[in-house]
Amino acid sequence: MKEALNLIWFKRDLRWQDHAPLKLAIADGLPLLGLFIFEDFNSQDPSWSLRHWQAQYHSLVDMQATNKEAFNGILVLEGDSHEIFSEIAEHCVIKGIYSYQETGEDLSYQRDKKLTKLFTEKGILWKELEQNAVQRGRRNRAAWDENWRNFMSQDLDKPNLPAWQYCRPSVKSHLKSKFGISTLLQKRLKNWPTNFQKIGESAAQFRLEDYLTHKIYRNYGAHIGMPHESRSNCSRLSPFFAWGNLSIRQVYQRSIRELENSPFPRDLRAFISRLHWHSHFVQKFEMEESMEFENLNPAFDSLQKETKPALVQAWQNGQTGYPLIDACMRAVKETGYLNFRMRAVLVSFLCHQLWQNWQEGASFLAQQFLDYIPGIHYPQFQMQSGCTGINTIRIYNPVKQSLEKDPEAKFISEWLPELRELPLAFKHQPWMMTAMEQSFYNFELGRDYPHRIVDIYESGAYARDVLWAFRKSAWVRNENQKILVKHTTAIRDPQQRSKKIMQP
Ligand SMILES: Cc1cc2nc3c(=O)[nH]c(=O)nc-3n(C[C@H](O)[C@H](O)[C@H](O)COP(=O)(O)OP(=O)(O)OC[C@H]3O[C@@H](n4cnc5c(N)ncnc54)[C@H](O)[C@@H]3O)c2cc1C
Structure with a gap:
């Protein structure tokens, strides 16, 4: 008999902590299979490079090192996600797929549309959750800032990892034999040039604590523009956000705590304001993917x-x-x-x-x-x-x-x-x-x-x-009005339509 299970699909969210889809998927109680896919379409993406895959690979290695037990539930595969999900659906009854929404390039948007069709045909629920307060289907920025602040103030989503119910080993071994990462790819992924900063959840947590506890941010304002000094006085958290080793909320909450007694509140506030910018820009792209x-x-x-x-x-x-x-x-x-x-x-x-x-x-x-x-x-x-x-x-x-x-x-x-x-x-x-x-x-x-x-x-x-x-x-100014209405909170027109409204 086919096994009934849930899937948790990791993408740019390679961490154990503050992970809403993982928390929900484990709490559901069904056997759960974790998936990470080095996806074929990335190699057609002109913005993608080997270092991005390497960052993902090393983030996964870190997850394995920090929680071997839970990592046993995750399969790391290579290939076309549509083929992989179809294969799983052949051998198991997929009840639900949990993941974060991805605000990606057109190629990932096309992939998501294809997958949505597949999941609908197969009656699979794809539960995609908001990441970093970026909302899908928005037509303007009405109340967006309030929503951001609310999201950032909510409790962190702590997955109950010991409660993870593993699926049957046969499912995993079958998928691994068909889509396991090749030795050639693995060899390329393992390389991590010494000039690159360390990646992964452990390095992210370490940098965050170091940055705040040792007040490295004290010269943030003075050094942010300087190419040499910024390398140590800016947070250098951006790669951790890019691959999801940290959530913006984790950093926001930790920084707000630091602010209570900080001798350098101005610098720290300037840093915290950038966390808001992060979501602001991603939201813009989410609403204007062209x-x-x-x-x-x-x-x-x-x-x-x-x-x-x-x-x-x-x-x-x-x-x-x-x-x-x-x-x-x-x-x-x-x-x-x-x-x-x-x-x-x-x-x-x-x-x-x-x-x-x-x-x-x-x-x-x-x-x-x-x-x-x-x-x-x-x-x-x-x-x-x-x-x-x-x-x-x-x-x-x-x-x-x-x-x-x-x-x-x-x-x-x-x-x-x-x-x-x-x-x-x-x-x-x-x-x-x-x-x-x-x-x-x-x-x-x-x-x-x-x-x-x-x-x-x-x-x-x-x-x-x-x-x-x-x-x-006049042409530029006319277009400016439309942009301001859609992407700023100052001017609003509820009649505006977002191009990207995509629900599973
Ligand atoms: C042309 C161009 C391309 C950029 N591409 C990227 C990119 O692909 N990925 C990326 O994370 N940032 C990008 N940025 C924004 C910015 O340069 C980096 O976020 C920042 O330099 C990362 O260093 P840090 O983590 O030390 O930042 P800090 O100054 O310590 O800031 C903390 C965090 O706030 C966010 N942040 C800071 N500055 C900005 C900004 N201007 N806009 C949006 N968010 C910001 C980032 O998440 C950053 O990690 C780009 C900027 C420019 C001008």
């Missing part, structure tokens, strides 16, 4: 930008001739991390100074980020590229940013060894060296480090003129 491909403000579709592959290549390779830009690019490729301001500076350089469409760089940077979250990445990318119409246009001057945010060129020296031996002023602007100075330092511009690929004063002025003129057009 942002992965299209301008939020369609009026910007008519902005003329000619793709110049050589410029994009130089940007991607960290060979633009602007030390701060190149250091940022090389750092993010090596470590998967960059602070907010420097991400914005990189995007501004691509879209303003090199005058390229944001689509030319969005996937590439997503691949580099260990904390890649589509819901933050695409809205931020569009915002920094200056084509939303509703946000201030910020055209960063990479030299000014370099002098202000990396005044001792610590960051530049770390990531551009070819400039390390130069005097400070030339680390920021190597093109200022005379031929005699170059020979004195045994350095040759064009040989040891590239010439600048654009004149930022000319290109910046051009971008400024075009973008500001464009913003004033």
Whole structure:
């Protein structure tokens, strides 16, 4: 006789604590099979890269290490989720599937639609729960902030792990024989470069406690914009959020407790406000998933930008001739991390100074980020590229940013060894060296480090003129109104329709 069971499907929620679907699934009392799938569709996703799978793999390894017993209930598979669920449905009676909702790229949305159809046909209930107060089916932001605060204040969802009822071993061994991860993939996943920060729930808990207990946040406000200092004074929690090693609620509640006696309340409040931003941006993407491909403000579709592959290549390779830009690019490729301001500076350089469409760089940077979250990445990318119409246009001057945010060129020296031996002023602007100075330092511009690929004063002025003129057009302003009504709490129109209303 087929076994009746429930499934708990782990995706970007790789933790034991504060896990609502896991709590509900265990409480239901039926045999429960946990699933994690390295999904085929990811390899077709231009924003996905091996490091994202590695982060998931190491998060799973950590879950196994911290609770071997409970991890016995989880199967780690590789393949197409539709095929895997169909196979399980062949051999078992699936009563329910528990998971968090995923605000992902179009490919994951298409997968979910396909699965919804399958589950409906088979009479399976898919119970998807909200993650981090991001709500599905919203048409505007009415009362969204209140909902966020309520969600964050509720008790954490503690799954009763010892009560987990395992399903029959035969089901697991059958699935493993068909969809178990190949030795080849496992070998690739095991690798975790030493330059990457540790991942997994244990590392996440450790970093959170360390950050708050030792008041590492004390310089948050002063250092958040600085590429070198931010690496230790920002929380570095973003990869843990990306793979769900921590929930926003866990961090919010712990930080609010810390705030009661904090000697640095200003810095801590600034940090806490970012937790709200996190959900805010993901909510925006949830309601406007076309942002992965299209301008939020369609009026910007008519902005003329000619793709110049050589410029994009130089940007991607960290060979633009602007030390701060190149250091940022090389750092993010090596470590998967960059602070907010420097991400914005990189995007501004691509879209303003090199005058390229944001689509030319969005996937590439997503691949580099260990904390890649589509819901933050695409809205931020569009915002920094200056084509939303509703946000201030910020055209960063990479030299000014370099002098202000990396005044001792610590960051530049770390990531551009070819400039390390130069005097400070030339680390920021190597093109200022005379031929005699170059020979004195045994350095040759064009040989040891590239010439600048654009004149930022000319290109910046051009971008400024075009973008500001464009913003004033009636078309842009008209579209702005629609965006504000839908995505802000200030202006509301209940008649607005969300494009993405998807229920199982
Ligand atoms: C072009 C661009 C792309 C980005 N892509 C991503 C991405 O894929 N994933 C991602 O997590 N963040 C992204 N960000 C936002 C931000 O840069 C990172 O969240 C932050 O740098 C992570 O470092 P931290 O954890 O030390 O942040 P902290 O400053 O310590 O902040 C704590 C948390 O608040 C949230 N947060 C902080 N800043 C922002 C922000 N500006 N918008 C939304 N949430 C924020 C993050 O969850 C972060 O972990 C992007 C920013 C830009 C400009």
